[in-house]
Amino acid sequence: xxxxxxxxxxxxxxxxxxxxxxxxxxxxxxxxxxxxxxxxxxxxxxxxxxxxxxxxxxxxxxxxxxxxxxxxxxxxxxxxxxxxxxxxxxxxxxxxxxxxxxxxxxxxxxxxxxxxxxxxxxxxxxxxxxxxxxxxxxxxxxxxxxxxxxxxxxxxxxxxxxxxxxxxxxxxxxxxxxxxxxxxxxxxxxxxxxxxxxxxxxxxxxxxxxxxxxxxxxxxxxxxxxxxxxxxxxxxxxxxxxxxx
Amino acid sequence: xxxxxxxxxxxxxxxxxxxxxxxxxxxxxxxxxxxxxxxxxxxxxxxxxxxxxxxxxxxxxxxxxxxxxxxxxxxxxxxxxxxxxxxxxxxxxxxxxxxxxxxxxxxxxxxxxxxxxxxxxxxxxxxxxxxxxxxxxxxxxxxxxxxxxxxxxxxxxxxxxxxxxxxxxxxxxxxxxxxxxxxxxxxxxxxxxxxxxxxxxxxxxxxxxxxxxxxxxxxxxxxxxxxxxxxxxxxxxxxxxxxxxxxxxxxxxxxxxxxxxxxxxxxxxxxxxxxxxxxxxxxxxxxxxxxxxxxxxxxxxxxxxxxxxxxxxxxxxxxxxxxxxxxxxxxxxxxxxxxxxxxxxxxxxxxxxxxxxxxxxxxxxxxxxxxxxxxxxxxxxxxxxxxxxxxxxxxxxxxxxx
Numbered sequence: 056x057x058x059x060x061x062x063x064x065x066x067x068x069x070x071x072x073x074x075x076x077x078x079x080x081x082x083x084x085x086x087x088x089x090x091x092x093x094x095x096x097x098x099x100x101x102x103x104x105x106x107x108x109x110x111x112x113x114x115x116x117x118x119x120x121x122x123x124x125x126x127x128x129x130x131x132x133x134x135x136x137x138x139x140x141x142x143x144x145x146x147x148x149x150x151x152x153x154x155x156x157x158x159x160x161x162x163x164x165x166x167x168x169x170x171x172x173x174x175x176x177x178x179x180x181x182x183x184x185x186x187x188x189x190x191x192x193x194x195x196x197x198x199x200x201x202x203x204x205x206x207x208x209x210x211x212x213x214x215x216x217x218x219x220x221x222x223x224x225x226x227x228x229x230x231x232x233x234x235x236x237x238x239x240x241x242x243x244x245x246x247x248x249x250x251x252x253x254x255x256x257x258x259x260x261x262x263x264x265x266x267x268x269x270x271x272x273x274x275x276x277x278x279x280x281x282x283x284x285x286x287x288x289x290x291x292x293x294x295x296x297x298x299x300x
Numbered sequence: 301x302x303x304x305x306x307x308x309x310x311x312x313x314x315x316x317x318x319x320x321x322x323x324x325x326x327x328x329x330x331x332x333x334x335x336x337x338x339x340x341x342x343x344x345x346x347x348x349x350x351x352x353x354x355x356x357x358x359x360x361x362x363x364x365x366x367x368x369x370x371x372x373x374x375x376x377x378x379x380x381x382x383x384x385x386x387x388x389x390x391x392x393x394x395x396x397x398x399x400x401x402x403x404x405x406x407x408x409x410x411x412x413x414x415x416x417x418x419x420x421x422x423x424x425x426x427x428x429x430x431x432x433x434x435x436x437x438x439x440x441x442x443x444x445x446x447x448x449x450x451x452x453x454x455x456x457x458x459x460x461x462x463x464x465x466x467x468x469x470x471x472x473x474x475x476x477x478x479x480x481x482x483x484x485x486x487x488x489x490x491x492x493x494x495x496x497x498x499x500x501x502x503x504x505x506x507x508x509x510x511x512x513x514x515x516x517x518x519x520x521x522x523x524x525x526x527x528x529x530x531x532x533x534x535x536x537x538x539x540x541x542x543x544x545x546x547x548x549x550x551x552x553x554x555x556x557x558x559x560x561x562x563x564x565x566x567x568x569x570x571x572x573x574x575x576x577x578x579x580x581x582x583x584x585x586x587x588x589x590x591x592x593x594x595x596x597x598x599x600x601x602x603x604x605x606x607x608x609x610x611x612x613x614x615x616x617x618x619x620x621x622x623x624x625x626x627x628x629x630x631x632x633x634x635x636x637x638x639x640x641x642x643x644x645x646x647x648x649x650x651x652x653x654x655x656x657x658x659x660x661x662x663x664x665x666x667x668x669x670x671x672x673x674x675x676x677x678x679x680x681x682x683x684x685x686x687x688x689x690x691x692x693x694x695x696x697x698x699x700x701x702x
Contacts, residue, residue, distance in 0.1 A: 129633035144573040157562035157632040
């Protein structure tokens with residue numbers, strides 16, 4: 056059991072956005088967190104990475120939680136945010152070094168991994184540039200390099216498929232596959248349902264801060280009683296039902 | 301359209317008021333009062349030591365009067381969307397800019413009068429001046445300011461915006477002509493020169509239809525410097541400072557970083573490369589060095605040295621939570637205590653360099669080793685106080701705000 060979220064109630068202010076969310080991600084598994092704008096995807100992720108404090112419920116990662124073991128808990132997580140967040144004052148090389156320092160990685164090994172990632176995303180000749188001046192897609196690649204360079208056991212990827220060029224999307228999906236093979240748990244939020252359908256092992260469908268359905272595509276089809284439909288159609292059906300309620 | 305400038309001026313005042321209120325709440329302002337008091341005192345002490353026939357006194361007056369003409373800029377209060385929304389309003393814009401000109405003139409003349417008052421005791425000590433002379437000196441300075449603002453006004457017109465170098469020269473040469481005539485010939489001739497130059501400018505530069513790009517750039521530059529001033533006291537969202545690589549400072553960055561501590565890594569680089577923070581710290585250091593180098597009064601010299609060390613430390617404090625908006629700073633598996641310790645390390649090392657420089661400067665032209673020793677000992681005590689006690693106090697205040 057890598058990540059386990061039990062009865063999570065939470066949000067930004069007093070009013071709860073999430074109402075008893077349950078989900079889990081196993082080692083070596085890619086779980087897609089699916090939902091409309093405002094469904095609570097990013098809120099859920101923010102609770103998992105520890106930016107927000109749950110009102111009630113429990114989040115554990117390999118048996119550790121944020122309250123009792125903040126450092127050990129955080130060391131296990133790497134995060135790629137929806138919008139790239141970079142330091143204006145640091146170069147690309149320094150962003151990588153900072154990540155190594157923060158996660159206390161062995162510099163030689165980490166640099167080997169980093170160089171491979173930089174080559175994949177064609178950033179290897181920009182090490183001394185300030186990424187704050189990069190384009191959105193290139194910034195996103197920097198974020199991916201930093202997160203994938205770590206040896207975190209849980210990767211949280213928030214809507215990574217926008218802003219990246221098709222080649223980079225392909226490369227990212229390959230990287231996720233490599234991480235999975237190495238036993239890393241990956242939780243990815245997205246709207247791009249056809250890609251999610253092809254790559255995710257399981258899905259968690261969120262609406263109005265609640266889990267409406269979860270499981271593999273086959274399970275979802277069975278639950279919705281739509282045996283031949285795509286994830287896109289199942290989700291649209293669910294979302295429409297939701298609006299009509 | 302007729303009220304546009306009035307509405308904007310009102311909103312501008314409200315904005316300034318908001319910031320001034322914050323400024324007067326800060327310790328920094330107490331320090332500034334001290335600074336002005338000290339300067340006033342030194343000025344008062346200095347005047348009686350001057351003889352009547354100094355070769356440089358007239359040149360100093362010329363420089364002073366050219367310099368005060370540079371203060372008080374043309375405030376047009378134009379905004380970036382204006383060229384789109386106000387495009388068809390050609391004639392209305394003329395009226396708008398006329399109002400902006402008179403508003404700026406009013407403020408500019410107040411600054412000029414204040415600057416002239418400051419110079420007057422010096423001028424009356426070194427020169428023989430009649431009442432008429434003094435009146436003419438004021439008038440000359442005021443006409444020069446009007447001329448300066450007109451130069452600014454014509455520099456944002458379609459026809460003349462291209463002649464940037466000419467404008468830049470006119471900003472300095474025109475007031476210089478009047479000042480040279482005043483102090484090297486007589487104040488009467490000075491006034492005549494100022495009036496002739498002002499009239500000539502208005503005859504030569506006509507056809508002042510606004511050049512939107514130049515006008516908006518000028519206004520944004522002006523607002524930026526206003527915000528930068530307020531940013532000394534409080535955080536102004538639009539002033540973030542630029543980032544410069546400063547490869548030459550790599551050694552300094554290394555010296556300011558603790559081993560492999562992530563927070564120390566960010567703080568050292570942020571401090572050295574962010575032009576806003578390193579700029580204010582180095583400007584304060586240089587100013588502190590110049591003052592302690594020059595001030596001969598023993599106790600005042602020490603007060604200045606200690607004051608500047610305090611100012612530098614307070615200006616560094618905001619760096620502590622500069623990166624709180626970045627989600628990753630919350631993700632690092634690092635304790636809060638380590639972060640506080642890393643910042644304290646940076647604070648200690650930076651203030652150590654700055655106060656070292658100020659203390660060395662206090663030896664001064666007089667080669668006063670006694671002064672040096674007093675400042676050295678007291679600065680050492682102050683540093684220990686600032687980096688331990690005062691820093692903890694600030695941190696406590698910060699954590700209460702969360």
